[in-house]
Every structure is written in structure tokens, then in C-alpha cells.
Amino acid sequence: MSINPIEIAKDIINIGSTAGLKKDVVDLQAAKLRILTEQLSLLVTENTQLKLENLQLKTLAQNSQPFAGGFHDFEGVLWKRTPNGFGKTPYCPQCSDHPVMFGQPPMGGDPMLWQCSVCGFTADFSGRPR
Numbered sequence: 001m002s003i004n005p006i007e008i009a010k011d012i013i014n015i016g017s018t019a020g021l022k023k024d025v026v027d028l029q030a031a032k033l034r035i036l037t038e039q040l041s042l043l044v045t046e047n048t049q050l051k052l053e054n055l056q057l058k059t060l061a062q063n064s065q066p067f068a069g070g071f072h073d074f075e076g077v078l079w080k081r082t083p084n085g086f087g088k089t090p091y092c093p094q095c096s097d098h099p100v101m102f103g104q105p106p107m108g109g110d111p112m113l114w115q116c117s118v119c120g121f122t123a124d125f126s127g128r129p130r
């Protein structure tokens with residue numbers, strides 16, 4: 001069973017009309033359901049944005065753990081060595097404390113570019129060090 005709110009709204013209106021409700025009652029139902037589906041749509045959009053923001057904050061929290069050792073400069077951004085190679089996201093070469101950079105767009109596979117959340121410095125994504 002699908003949980004498409006528009007389909008559910010249509011079903012409710014359909015139930016109202018087949019149950020013999022007067023047209024003005026069904027129209028009123030339709031108007032109220034339209035308000036609900038619009039509100040739901042806004043909330044879904046907001047939820048998607050919040051999930052994205054949460055993902056960014058989790059990445060930031062993970063990558064801001066203190067660490068020792070130098071960075072590896074690769075394609076204009078700094079990379080942190082890990083036991084298996086390098087971390088997933090680079091660090092800003094412009095800021096003196098080298099904060100973590102975000103991929104833009106932030107979800108999916110490889111980003112188009114890296115961006116520093118502090119100074120705004122960007123670098124094109126040019127692969128990852130191996």
C-alpha cells in the first residue's frame with residue numbers, strides 16, 4: 001500500500017461522495033485535505049533539509065576529533081591519513097587551523113567541489129589521494 005498523501009486525500013473524498021454526502025460537504029472536505037497535503041509537502045521538504053544539515057553536522061563532529069600528524073597536500077586541499085589510506089573529506093589549506101571541508105553537493109557520491117565552512121574557500125573535486 002502506498003502512502004502518497006494526494007492518493008489518500010482522493011480516497012477520502014471518494015469515500016465521502018460514495019457515502020452520499022452532499023456536494024458542499026465533499027467540497028469542504030476537499031478544501032481541508034488540500035490544506036493538509038500542502039502542509040505535509042512543506043514538512044517533507046523541511047525534513048529533507050534537516051536530514052541534510054544533520055549529515056553535515058555529523059561529518060563535522062566526526063572530523064573535528066583531535067588528531068596528530070601532518071596533512072597530505074593533494075589537488076589543492078589537505079588530507080588526513082588514516083590506517084586505510086586517507087579520510088573521506090579534506091581540510092582547508094587556507095585556514096590556519098585547517099577545518100574540515102564539505103563536499104558540494106553534500107549528498108551522494110563524489111562532490112563537484114570542496115568548500116571550507118569557515119573561510120568559504122573552494123577547490124574543484126579532482127579525485128582522492130591513494
Ligand SMILES: [Zn+2]
Binds near residue numbers: 092099116117118121
Ligand atoms: Zn578555510
